[in-house]
Each structure stands twice: as C-alpha cells, then as structure tokens.
Amino acid sequence: MSLVVQKYGGSSVSDAAALKRVAARIVETKKAGNDVVVVVSAMGDTTDDLLDLAAQVTADPPAREMDILLTAGERVSMALLAMAVTELGVPAHAYTGQQAGLRTDNHYGKASIVGIVPERIARDVKDGSVAIIAGFQGVNELNDVTTLGRGGSDTTAVALAAAMHADVCEIYTDVDGLFSADPRIVPAARRVQSLDYEETLELAGQGAKILHLRAVEFARKYNVPLHVRSSYSELEGTWIMNTDERDMESPIITGIAHDRSQSKLSILGVPDIPGKAAKVFGKVAEVGANIDMIVQNVAASEPDKTDISFTLPHDSAAVALKAIEDMKEELQYREVTFNEKVGKLSLIGAGMRSHPGVSAKLFGALAEAGINIDMISTSEIRISVVVRIDELDKAVRAVHTAFDLDAEDTQAVVYGGTGR
Amino acid sequence: MSLVVQKYGGSSVSDAAALKRVAARIVETKKAGNDVVVVVSAMGDTTDDLLDLAAQVTADPPAREMDILLTAGERVSMALLAMAVTELGVPAHAYTGQQAGLRTDNHYGKASIVGIVPERIARDVKDGSVAIIAGFQGVNELNDVTTLGRGGSDTTAVALAAAMHADVCEIYTDVDGLFSADPRIVPAARRVQSLDYEETLELAGQGAKILHLRAVEFARKYNVPLHVRSSYSELEGTWIMNTDERDMESPIITGIAHDRSQSKLSILGVPDIPGKAAKVFGKVAEVGANIDMIVQNVAASEPDKTDISFTLPHDSAAVALKAIEDMKEELQYREVTFNEKVGKLSLIGAGMRSHPGVSAKLFGALAEAGINIDMISTSEIRISVVVRIDELDKAVRAVHTAFDLDAEDTQAVVYGGTGR
Known part of the structure; x- marks a missing residue:
C-alpha cells in the first residue's frame, strides 16, 4: 500500500x-488501494476577495490579523472537500495546519516551517480515513495561525509528504505538467516527462509559474518525488525526482523559461576602485529590492571606469533607481540608464x-533571429539572457526550435538528444 | 475603570x-476609560452562504466538518474588526474561541460550554488592547472546533463577561432594545427600560427574537448585567439584571410576546385511565418533537373520556401527528384534530x-375584542393564550392597550402601574 499526498490548488476547487470532481479523484485514489492525504x-x-475586504477596512493591516483573515479561505475549502469525499462513501476529516502539527516561526504572512508532527493525521489515515489539510498555514509558538506566503500550499504538501514518508506528492494544477516552454508563446511546446530538482528550481526561479521554488527546495532536501499533473485529466504529468532515479538518457535541455517581470538599471562610468559595487548593492538591498542578474564590465572607452548593470523586479525598480540617484555624489558615476521592462529567457x-556548445548554439539561434543580447548569466545547468521585452516571444520560439524541442515528433527529440 | 464586554451580531457588521462604524464605537468606549472585550x-x-455551499456538496454534511466550515465566518469578521480598530489608533487583536479559552463538550453544532479560561484575553486587555473574540465557537477535548448553535454569540459574550467579572455585557442589535410588544404589530409599543432575568427568559422563550434564551440563562446564573442596545444609535437600550438591583417601582407588566411558529394537535375522546398521557408524550418526544403548551380536560359529554391538546413547532408537527395516528389502536382515542398554525400571545x-387580577383583565380584553381563547397556560410571571392565527395581531394590540402599555405618554404608564 502506498501513501499518496495530493495537493489541489484554488483553481481545482473553484x-x-x-470540489465534487476533486472528491471523486481522491476516492478513486483511495479505492485503488492507497492511503491518501490531501x-x-x-x-x-477567495483569497483575493479577502484581501479586497481588508483593503476596504485599512491600508495597513496588522500582519497577525491578516493571517487569521486569509486562513478563513482554506477553512471553507477543506471542510467542503471533506464533506464531498464523505458523501462518496469514504470517511474524510478536515484539519487545520495546527491540527496537522505544522509548526512555524513567527513571521506572519511568510512563515517558515520549523517542524511538523502529523500524529493525528497519521492515526486518521491508519484508521482508513482520508485526511484533508488546510494548505498555506501553520501555528506559531504563541498558538497563533501563520501563513506560509507564496507557494505555501505546495510547501505544506511537500512537508507533509516528507514527514509521513509518502511515496509521492501529487501537485494538481490546471495544466498537464511542466512544458518545454510556455505553450501560449510556443504552441509546439511539449510536456516534460521528468526532470530533477535542480532543473525544476531553475525553471521555477526563472519564471515558471506552476510550482513554487520553496516547495521544490523542500522536496529536494527530503527527497520527495513530486508528480505535477492536471486535475482535469487522467494523463501522466511531469515527475520531479532525484537524477539518479531517472532514465539514463536524460535530455540535455529540459525547457525554456521566460520572465517579463524584470527591469534593468545600468550605472555607467563608475570609477573602477574596490568597494563601489558593494556600496551600490548594499544600498539597493537596504531599500528592499531583490537583485536578479548582475553584470559588470570595464567600460571600453574609459579604462579606469566600469559599467554596472543589474535586473530586478518592476515593483522594486523605482525605489532602487531613487537610491542610486541619491548616491550620485558618493559613487561619482557618470549616468544611470533605466529600462522599465526587459525580457529574460x-x-x-x-x-x-x-555537453559543451550549448551556449554557442543559443547565441547563434538568437543572432540568426536578429535578436540582440543585452546581458548574460549562467549557472551549471542554466543560461539566461536578457533581451528587449518586445523580442522575448520571438526569442523563446527561436531557441525552442533551435534545440529541437518542438513537439512534431516523438519524445526522443527532447529526451534522446546527443551532444549538440 | 470598568470592563465592558460588547457583542455585535451579523447585521451590525454586514x-x-x-465594521468601521462598529470599530469607532469600540474605540469610543475604550477612550472613555473602559477596558473592552468584543x-x-x-x-x-455569511453563515447562510456557507450553508448553501455545503448543501451543494452534500445533503448530509458531517457535523464536525460543518462546524469547521461555519466558523470561517467569524474568522473573517473578527480579523477585519481588529484591523478596523487598529486603524483608529487603538491596538486590537482577534482571537478564536480556542484562543479565548472557551472549552466545550463534543456536541458539534450545538455544543455546551464546559469551561472558559480567558487568560490570554485578560492579559491582552491588561496591556491596553481591545480583544476581539469569535462568537459562536469553542474547542472540544479533541482540539476540534465546535459551534454553540443558535444564540451562540450572545452566549459567548455572556460567558466571557461572567468569567472576566465584567461590569456589563452589551448586546448590540439593530433595534433600540426590548419592546413592550413587536412594534410591527403595535406601533405604540415602547422600549422597556429594564427587566429581570426571569421576565426576559419568558419573553425570549415566548417568541421574542432579540436575545437568546440560553444567553439569558447564563447571565442569570452568573448574575451578569446585560444591556441590549442598537449599534445604530447612542440611545440607552434595555437593561436586564437582578430584580433587587432595579428600581423599587417595577412595572406589573413588562411586555407582550407573540409566536406564530406553533401548531396545535388535539386528541379527542381518550379513555381517562392513568398512563395515557405518558404514552402520548413519550411517543412524541421519541420522534424528536418539542412540546410547548399542554392542556388536558375531561370531555364534558363523555365523563370517562378526556381530551388532550398540545402545541408544538410547525416543523415537528407532521412527525408528531403521524406518531399519534400510528398509536390509535393503543390509545383508543376517538379522533385527532390538527391546526397547522395557531397564534400564541x-x-x-x-x-x-x-398583583391579582391580571388574568381576568387579559381575558376581558380579548373577549371585548371578540377573540376566542383556545388554550391557556400560566407561570408565576406569565400568562399565555392560544388564539386563531389570523386574530393574533388584533389580540396583541387589544391587550397592549388594555394594560396601558401604549406609548402616548410617559414611562410612568408602564413602570408606575398599580394593581390593576
């Protein structure tokens, strides 16, 4: 008998x-001989509606009360889902994060899990029931509810799966899994059968929306196999697991992520002496902006000067720009340029x-498509480039085709690649 | 410094x-130098909407999950109210029934309070905050949320007021207090300034909707002064307290309650031998019907037979009627008559x-108005009569006038009466 943890997002229980459709799937999984935790x-x-209500009452809601408010949403869905499963003849009980033994620190709105002791859940499942747990929430040492922030429900599911040594953690969503690129941009994009945690982290971190970074990190840490799949179909989705558990013939390229949420700031003509970059990024961190890519070059025309460029989310750009401008005297740079929106592939x-040669192939494909590369950064398993936002879609399609990711024939194209 | 417990119902926080208006009132009470628990x-x-959702999922919701579902409503209102109060510059924190130390038995949907240890609330209030507590809920020994059933929020407020030795428990509603009769029926009805717990129990039990029986019983038991008042005005409402704390000159008649929710069943020609009534009411209790009034008379034309009449809520009438009809052979009665709707004053x-003579005056007033009395029952401080449902309003008006309760002149009419 397997233990399956299933996570259903808001769109699956709208x-x-x-809810009844989800209940039927839970019952099916149970009747197939599995223990099921949901x-x-x-x-x-619901969550947006609650945020709206809060905004009508105050512009500055206390964080503790905000968490109480927001957790009302899961309270409703978990109770209704337990009712719907029970209605189908399988006993089911709903549990809050507190009741599921999910303990967090005191950071309301973005709490971290400090421990999970799902005793009561384990007992209930052992007794033959389906346990349905509120995602996104735990309880702190004060016995106050906390929310886990973005990706919180995914993280709850993975944490429970880890604590209960589940055989798989199924993440249900409204698409069939992870794709080699966003199908809205690349109609020929194909579902990825499996990838490892690090690839998934890069995909998630680079703007893929399906699975949250934090949940994947948790899954990697505790080696929890994830299965991302659609709640609307019976199709296999995408498996995420340790590399050594995957097929020998892993693909070279798993997929292409894109991100439209970045702005670019360039500080030109900064005196090239130690400590300048530290000052810049110290200040930017101080105003709360999260830097993504950073590139620093010696300026060709001015050998004793340097240019520093970085990208950061739109919503942090204005404060960062202001901070840099306020430091003009201190940094003694020549000028600042600002691109409100850039595209990252x-x-x-x-x-x-x-496999060497991947970056050459990437740059070649972009050049052939007439697309200028503005910034480049790389990790062991990722190459990112910044391009003009209005050329991003074209860039994604060109690269997808260049790496033979398009889906016109079999999966061998994606998964059987040789060293290109 | 006084400790004031305030209870706001759903219509006050719609x-x-x-919510902001209520918050302003709370802040005002706090700034007047009181400690405030809400x-x-x-x-x-909200509660009706949640019930609708459950009905869409199952016709037979498990009670435990129903309580989880319904308590989502208070979670939203308490968090928003705490935000609204904080926004006005007074620190406020929201607490669930569990956090407020309200422990109940295991009867989901209609739990009884078994204890209340509001330590955390007391500490918060002592530190200068307003504590805002979810009404209608507690936690049982399993650490599961329970709801207190009808009148649950009133009961929560009174229980907290009792446990914290509050100076007053203010029950906010959408009317100015309790009235000498329903103003929709008797436009001249007047607000009652004060009454004692027993009178209130009779009023509540006899169909007055404003304050729940259970809360009043709790208040009587722990001697908590209640102040029923409007959240829409600054007017004094109605005080409910021990008789000996009221003015010496209590009124004879406090008010008139009416009830349209009763049906009447009469079993005619029952052999007048011991045990028949016990059989009837045993059976009726068995099918879950709550009997209200009972009258038994020897039938004039048949000296060895008796007639038994009783009233009960509409929604129990059908099962009770069926139960009686099924016992025809056993009880050997002649016939059953059934009035689906009767009026009770x-x-x-x-x-x-x-003060003697009250019942004579009551019967006289009804006779003068041409209204036939069908059943009579009395307690020490109440006389109830059953009349035809279509004559109920007329009866209420006639009695209101006969006892000089109409509001055309001063309160002396109501409160200074002599033995009529």
Whole structure:
C-alpha cells in the first residue's frame, strides 16, 4: 500500500462542482488501494476577495490579523472537500495546519516551517480515513495561525509528504505538467516527462509559474518525488525526482523559461576602485529590492571606469533607481540608464553539465533571429539572457526550435538528444 | 475603570462600512476609560452562504466538518474588526474561541460550554488592547472546533463577561432594545427600560427574537448585567439584571410576546385511565418533537373520556401527528384534530406575582375584542393564550392597550402601574 499526498490548488476547487470532481479523484485514489492525504488551497478567488475586504477596512493591516483573515479561505475549502469525499462513501476529516502539527516561526504572512508532527493525521489515515489539510498555514509558538506566503500550499504538501514518508506528492494544477516552454508563446511546446530538482528550481526561479521554488527546495532536501499533473485529466504529468532515479538518457535541455517581470538599471562610468559595487548593492538591498542578474564590465572607452548593470523586479525598480540617484555624489558615476521592462529567457537542462556548445548554439539561434543580447548569466545547468521585452516571444520560439524541442515528433527529440 | 464586554451580531457588521462604524464605537468606549472585550458574529449573510455551499456538496454534511466550515465566518469578521480598530489608533487583536479559552463538550453544532479560561484575553486587555473574540465557537477535548448553535454569540459574550467579572455585557442589535410588544404589530409599543432575568427568559422563550434564551440563562446564573442596545444609535437600550438591583417601582407588566411558529394537535375522546398521557408524550418526544403548551380536560359529554391538546413547532408537527395516528389502536382515542398554525400571545411581568387580577383583565380584553381563547397556560410571571392565527395581531394590540402599555405618554404608564 502506498501513501499518496495530493495537493489541489484554488483553481481545482473553484466551486461546488469542482470540489465534487476533486472528491471523486481522491476516492478513486483511495479505492485503488492507497492511503491518501490531501492538502487543499482556498477556493478560486477567495483569497483575493479577502484581501479586497481588508483593503476596504485599512491600508495597513496588522500582519497577525491578516493571517487569521486569509486562513478563513482554506477553512471553507477543506471542510467542503471533506464533506464531498464523505458523501462518496469514504470517511474524510478536515484539519487545520495546527491540527496537522505544522509548526512555524513567527513571521506572519511568510512563515517558515520549523517542524511538523502529523500524529493525528497519521492515526486518521491508519484508521482508513482520508485526511484533508488546510494548505498555506501553520501555528506559531504563541498558538497563533501563520501563513506560509507564496507557494505555501505546495510547501505544506511537500512537508507533509516528507514527514509521513509518502511515496509521492501529487501537485494538481490546471495544466498537464511542466512544458518545454510556455505553450501560449510556443504552441509546439511539449510536456516534460521528468526532470530533477535542480532543473525544476531553475525553471521555477526563472519564471515558471506552476510550482513554487520553496516547495521544490523542500522536496529536494527530503527527497520527495513530486508528480505535477492536471486535475482535469487522467494523463501522466511531469515527475520531479532525484537524477539518479531517472532514465539514463536524460535530455540535455529540459525547457525554456521566460520572465517579463524584470527591469534593468545600468550605472555607467563608475570609477573602477574596490568597494563601489558593494556600496551600490548594499544600498539597493537596504531599500528592499531583490537583485536578479548582475553584470559588470570595464567600460571600453574609459579604462579606469566600469559599467554596472543589474535586473530586478518592476515593483522594486523605482525605489532602487531613487537610491542610486541619491548616491550620485558618493559613487561619482557618470549616468544611470533605466529600462522599465526587459525580457529574460533561460535555457535549462541538467545535461549542460556534460555537453559543451550549448551556449554557442543559443547565441547563434538568437543572432540568426536578429535578436540582440543585452546581458548574460549562467549557472551549471542554466543560461539566461536578457533581451528587449518586445523580442522575448520571438526569442523563446527561436531557441525552442533551435534545440529541437518542438513537439512534431516523438519524445526522443527532447529526451534522446546527443551532444549538440 | 470598568470592563465592558460588547457583542455585535451579523447585521451590525454586514460590510466594511458597518465594521468601521462598529470599530469607532469600540474605540469610543475604550477612550472613555473602559477596558473592552468584543465578541463578534459572522458578517451579514455569511453563515447562510456557507450553508448553501455545503448543501451543494452534500445533503448530509458531517457535523464536525460543518462546524469547521461555519466558523470561517467569524474568522473573517473578527480579523477585519481588529484591523478596523487598529486603524483608529487603538491596538486590537482577534482571537478564536480556542484562543479565548472557551472549552466545550463534543456536541458539534450545538455544543455546551464546559469551561472558559480567558487568560490570554485578560492579559491582552491588561496591556491596553481591545480583544476581539469569535462568537459562536469553542474547542472540544479533541482540539476540534465546535459551534454553540443558535444564540451562540450572545452566549459567548455572556460567558466571557461572567468569567472576566465584567461590569456589563452589551448586546448590540439593530433595534433600540426590548419592546413592550413587536412594534410591527403595535406601533405604540415602547422600549422597556429594564427587566429581570426571569421576565426576559419568558419573553425570549415566548417568541421574542432579540436575545437568546440560553444567553439569558447564563447571565442569570452568573448574575451578569446585560444591556441590549442598537449599534445604530447612542440611545440607552434595555437593561436586564437582578430584580433587587432595579428600581423599587417595577412595572406589573413588562411586555407582550407573540409566536406564530406553533401548531396545535388535539386528541379527542381518550379513555381517562392513568398512563395515557405518558404514552402520548413519550411517543412524541421519541420522534424528536418539542412540546410547548399542554392542556388536558375531561370531555364534558363523555365523563370517562378526556381530551388532550398540545402545541408544538410547525416543523415537528407532521412527525408528531403521524406518531399519534400510528398509536390509535393503543390509545383508543376517538379522533385527532390538527391546526397547522395557531397564534400564541404571552403577557409577561414580574409584578404579576404580587398583583391579582391580571388574568381576568387579559381575558376581558380579548373577549371585548371578540377573540376566542383556545388554550391557556400560566407561570408565576406569565400568562399565555392560544388564539386563531389570523386574530393574533388584533389580540396583541387589544391587550397592549388594555394594560396601558401604549406609548402616548410617559414611562410612568408602564413602570408606575398599580394593581390593576
């Protein structure tokens, strides 16, 4: 008998009909001989509606009360889902994060899990019931509810799967898994059968929306196999697991992520003496901006000067720009340029480690498509480039084709590649 | 410094604007130098909406999950209210029933309070904050949330007031207090300034909707002064307290309650031998019907037979009727008659104890108005009569006038009465 942890997001439980469909799937999994633990998010737009309500009352909601408010959403969905499963003849009980033994630190709104002791859940499952747990929440040492922030329900599911030594943690969503690129941009994009945690982290970190970074990190740490799949179909989705448990013939390139959420700031003509970069990024961190890519070059025309460029999310750009401008005298740079929106493309694949020539092929494909590269950064299994935002889609399609990721024939194209 | 417990019902917190108005009132009470503990119900129609959702999922919701579902409503209102109070510059924190130390038995949906240890609330209030507590809920020995059933938020407020030795428990509603009769029926009805617990129990039990029986019983038991008042005005409402703390000159008649929710069943020609009534009411109790009034008379035309009549809520009438019909052979009665809807009028006043002649005056007033009395029952401080449902309003008006309760002149009419 296997223990399956299933996580259903808000779009999978948007109304009573959707809840019933999810209940049927849970019952099916149970009747196939598995023990089943379910983590559920708030229904559809519930969380946004609650945020709206709070905004009507105050512009500056206390964080503790905000968490109490937001956790009302999961309370509703978990109770209804337990009812729907029970209605189908399988006993089911709903549990809050507290009842599931999920303890967190005191950072309301973005709490970290400090421990999980799912005794009561384990007992209930052993007794033949389905345990349905509120995602996204835990309890701190004060006995106050906390929320885990973005990706919180995924993280809850993975944490429970880790603590209970589940055989798999199924993440249900409204698509069939992870794709080699966003199908809205690349219609020929194909579902990725499997990838390892690091590839997934790069995909997630580089703007893929399906699975949250934090949950994947947790899964990697505790070696929890993830299965990302659609709650609307019976299709296999994408498996995420340790590399050594995957097929021998891993693909070189897993997929392409893109990101439209970045702005670019360039500080030109900075005196090239030690400590300048530290000052810049110290100040930027101080105003709360998260830097993504950084590139520093000696300016060709001015040998004793340097240019520093970096990208950061749109919503941090204004404060960062202001901070840099306020430091003009101190830094003695010549000028600042600002691109409000840039596009970032990331090519990801664990196979890059052992296959040279990937970056040359990438740059060649972009050049052939007439697309100028503005910044480059790399990791062991990723190459990211910044391009003009209006050329991003074209860039993604060109690279997808260049790496033979398009889906016109079999999976061998993606998974059987040789060293290109 | 006084400790004031305030309870706001769903209609007082129906939307963000209403929540802000309530918050302003709380802050005002706090700034007047009081410690303030607030109990709040779910916003407006929230509870009905949640019940609808459950009905869409199952016709037979498990009670434990139903309580989890319903308590989502208070979670939202208490968090928003704490935010709204904080926004006005007074620190406020929201607490669940569990956090407020409200422990109950295991009867989901209609739990009884078994103890209340509001340590955390007391500490918070001592530190200068307003504590805002979810009404209607507690936690049982399994650490599962339970709801207190009808009147649960009133009961929560009174229980907290008792445990914390509050100076007053203010029950906010959408009317100015308790009235000498329903103002929709008797436009001349007047607000009652004060009454004692027993009178209130009779009023509540006899169909007055404002304050729940259970909360009043709790208040009587622990001697908690209640102040029922409007959240829409600054007017004094109605005080409910021990008789000996009221003015010497209590009124004879406090008010008139009416009830349209009763049906009447008469079993005619029952052999007048011991044990028949026990059999009837044993059976009726067995099918879950709550009997209200019972009258048994020897039938004039058949000296060895008796007639048994009783009233009970509409929604229990069908099963009770069926149960009686099934016992025809056993009881050997002649026939059963059934009035689906009857009207009940109750005249209530602690002064009845010491003032004879009240019932004569009541029956006289009804006779003068041409209204036939079908059943009569009395307690020390109440006389109830059953009349035809279509004559109920007329009866209430006639009695209200007969006892000089109409509001055309001063309160002396109501409160200074002599033995009529």
